[in-house]
Amino acid sequence: MTADSSLLAQAREWHVLLHSGRATAADRAAASAWRCTSPAHEQAAMDVERLWALLGQLGEQPASEPAAAQVRPLRRRRSLRWAVPLASAALLVLALWLPQGAWMSWNADFATAPGEIRSVELEDGSILTLNGATALDWTISEGRREIRLYRGEADFQVAKDSTRPFFVEAGPARIRVTGTRFDVDYDGQDVVLAVTQGQVQASDAQAQPLLVGASQQVRWSGERLQPLQALDARQQLAWQRGKLVFRAQPLSEVFTELERSQRQRVIFLDQSVRDLKVTGVFAHDDPQAVLRAIESNLPVRLVRLPGLLLVSRS
Template identity: 30%
Template sequence: MSQVRVDPATRAAVDWMLRLESGQACPSERQVFKAWLAEKPEHMAAWQRVAGVLKNPLADLQSVERRNPGQLHAASKALLASSTVTGKKAMQGGLLLLLLGLGAASVVDRVTPLRGLMADQHTATGERKTIQLADGSRLTLNARSAVDIQFSAGQRRVQLRAGELQVDVAADPLRPFVVATAQGQVQALGTRFMVRQGPDESLASVQQHSVQLDTLNGLQRRINAGQAVSFSASQIDPQTSTARSQADWLEGRVELHDEPLSTLVEALRPYQAGVLRISPEAARVRVFGVFSLDDTPQTLSTLAQTLPIKVTRYGPWLTLIDVRG
């Protein structure tokens, strides 16, 4: 992995990006920008690099400026005032996140997820936690996870707000054990299973015995040991055994057998305090091996040495993965 100097062309490209996306650039400024692009090949190359980093969040930049007038200008000025990204890492990291349209709160959120702070139990970035529940069950949370625990005389219920958990269920024939997500609920019929809450769907996999899945729209499925499904409110899709459905994260590792690099990056994100971005081309690179979750810089460095990819770090808060040119 490499630390990147912000050369004059790149600094100018960042400045142009903010000016053009602020919504305040006049036609004459856009003509000047076109002339700047055509002036030197390195200007076009710098612009393509910057646009590649910022292209996904650019739609949000104007709304960021409307919510916090002057934020983009302040971020640009502070970032461009430094000739390297290495010094003052925390400040530079926050500014990079501002440039990505995320705002100061996201700097904090990347360390401790804000939406999990009010949950009964939660984990920070890079943290795993095992909780002994009142009934004797054992609940383990992956990094950046949050749950609410609601035990009553008639039911044991765990609401998974975010992230991933595995539960070893203690027997109690009078009180079923249920893990609920935004898309449905998984009821234990045995002892050990895993549930993940994703942005648009959930995933359940069973390590021992079986579970009963009920989606919000009334679909039902029994899932046995060794099986996994992803589910929305109205659909259930069986999953083949991959790193995504395994519980290797309990041991701080992830094992891939001819799977896309995007799968590994997805597993690493909860352990990476900064923003981790991967290009579509790099996402399709096939990966074999066992990788550590607890030292993401070393894992990414190993990948860069063994795969046809390059990993570039802009301070501690932004890491880009792309194929080698």
């Protein structure tokens, strides 16, 4: 069992200070007092130390080779051999010290934490419902309403106003409406637009505008707009009903979805498991049920660390 996220953040700060070379005797005494405040504080400190120890193992240099083998041509080979574990350690450090989604909330007009669903009414009367780990900016002027979706997913109920078109930008996606309802899902690479009411104009930087009507969806992949498809509302809009629905989806996509509902970064230590398929229906607010199903039905091993989930083949 790990400590809660607020105590982990405090434990990380103390750990960084104590290992920075700048800690005074007073700092060390204060850190010790903080740790002794409660069993939960002690648990947080132990969790952070556990991960720090793992990083040390990943970055550990190999034992010295026999003198006969220590010739100049092997130097580059040895450095390349250890580039991967050292890079893995660097990734783990970033995942630990930079909480998931932290950058998004710094400047965005509206943002949600993982697991949070929030509704917002804009000045024009439009209503947005944000899924977890979502961030966006909103601007309005005399002739234009505009949303910039940085990452995440939102349901848009756009108030009708023919004099002020409503624009949404998300990665390569460009969307224009005057009044309708639709969902935009942006995972940082691909974008999916799902229209439930009315008609939406979709385009990318190169294609001609494409009209997407009710019960239709379209994807931007590789920065290009793809052909229209029938809307699979049961899966694409499942989060609005409090569900997570997976139909033979790659494990990598499943974990991307789970990062919206839990404060836990995912790192694949074995890339061969990324394409394993997952099928099932789960409660949106119970990501642990998904993890249990993955462990029970797929040849994977999940290692839970504070703020991290390491995935490898079992």
